[in-house]
Amino acid sequence: GDSVTQMEGPVTLSEEAFLTINCTYTATGYPSLFWYVQYPGEGLQLLLKATKADDKGSNKGFEATYRKETTSFHLEKGSVQVSDSAVYFCALRPTSGTYKYIFGTGTRLKVLA
């Protein structure tokens, strides 16, 4: 079945460091891919998305490129801030006939000043 695998956290970085959070998926066809962010005590906010191969989603300095050949959707940011500390979830929506999302386990990011 379809699945999403995220790198284990927590990830601890200094402010202004480069961030990569790996996400790979298993799915048939061309799923839509998403990154969500969850701040402490809050729900999920859509960070960015991509709906077809080679699409690049970007928002607030974060980027991720839909790589069909490697079945990956890694999240990157060139310079993280303390305010980026949160849990990041990679998710996919399968190609066919369902609105259900499949979530990764989440990666906790802590940015130190």
Added chain:
Amino acid sequence: GAVVSQHPSWVICKSGTSVKIECRSLDFQATTMFWYRQFPKQSLMLMATSNEGSKATYEQGVEKDKFLINHASLTLSTLTVTSAHPEDSSFYICSATGTSGKGTYEQYFGPGTRLTVT
């Protein structure tokens, strides 16, 4: 983007009582709503999918008699935790999606409701 609200944002109830959580789509018609449960420092676990006017479809292992879901209108779904016990304490998150216009195909998440059962 489309906006989804939840009420209450947090609730404390006594063991054996029931508690209702509301999920509303504020600016679009939500034909499908999802209810998730999140344990501390864990991912979201899908509990059930509800379509407006139909019975909810529960995921395997979720007790439908304990977690009653009603989706009576295109903007409102409710989750009622019946005869709550401390092990039901959790963070409950809803999401909504539509099939046309705003809110189409993507899930838009509510801010979550923290339930504590004492």
